[in-house]
Amino acid sequence: xxxxxxxxxPAEQIASRVAELGIQLRADHPGETITLIAVLKGSxxxxxxxxxAVPGDVRLEFLGVASYHGGTSSSGAVQITQDLRASIxxxxxxxxxxxxxxxxxxxxxxxxxxxRGPRSLKVAxxxxxxxxRETDVQVDYVGFTIxxxxxxxxxLDLGELYRNLPFVAxxxx
Ligand code: 5GP
Numbered sequence: 221x222x223x224x225x226x227x228x229x230p231a232e233q234i235a236s237r238v239a240e241l242g243i244q245l246r247a248d249h250p251g252e253t254i255t256l257i258a259v260l261k262g263s264x265x266x267x268x269x270x271x272x273a274v275p276g277d278v279r280l281e282f283l284g285v286a287s288y289h290g291g292t293s294s295s296g297a298v299q300i301t302q303d304l305r306a307s308i309x310x311x312x313x314x315x316x317x318x319x320x321x322x323x324x325x326x327x328x329x330x331x332x333x334x335x336r337g338p339r340s341l342k343v344a345x346x347x348x349x350x351x352x353r354e355t356d357v358q359v360d361y362v363g364f365t366i367x368x369x370x371x372x373x374x375x376l377d378l379g380e381l382y383r384n385l386p387f388v389a390x391x392x393x
Pocket of ligand 1: 262287317318319320321322323324325326369370371372376377378
């Protein structure tokens with residue numbers, strides 16, 4: 221690994237925070253089947269751990285989105301590359317995202333999914349970078365709030381690398 225990675229959140233800290241989020245999700249949706257909508261690819265590790273931390277019934281759905289194109293700054297453009305396979309009408313849904321940065325991606329996803337008639341639609345992100353926000357999008361569940369730095373690991377990539385790191389680190393080129 222040639223890049224300089226500074227660990228921000230070690231695996232143990234992520235695990236205990238994700239466990240808390242799972243309990244919180246269930247407490248906010250008592251008795252409901254929760255549809256977790258994972259935004260590919262960055263959220264898959266978070267999704268896998270979060271899904272196991274939510275007691276009771278959960279459905280998993282996947283949504284492919286392209287917003288960054290291999291670099292370390294946002295293009296601002298959002299594109300759905302893989303749509304949901306099932307209807308979310310009448311379901312209690314939580315969008316599971318790796319990180320909310322400008323908020324443009326989440327704003328687009330919320331507007332796109334809201335018109336499909338879910339019973340409720342919330343947002344869970346592992347990381348929140350509010351310093352770079354360009355929308356007033358509401359994030360209901362936040363793992364950690366971070367400063368405006370580019371991070372990798374635990375699903376987050378740079379040019380498709382580093383997703384498999386068990387920790388989140390600041391990438392210093
Ligand atoms: P937004 O639309 O909120 O600006 O960006 C959302 C997407 O940008 C995230 O899902 C993620 O793919 C990417 N992104 C934003 N900040 C970072 C970062 O610090 N590291 C990585 N790897 N991706 C980021």
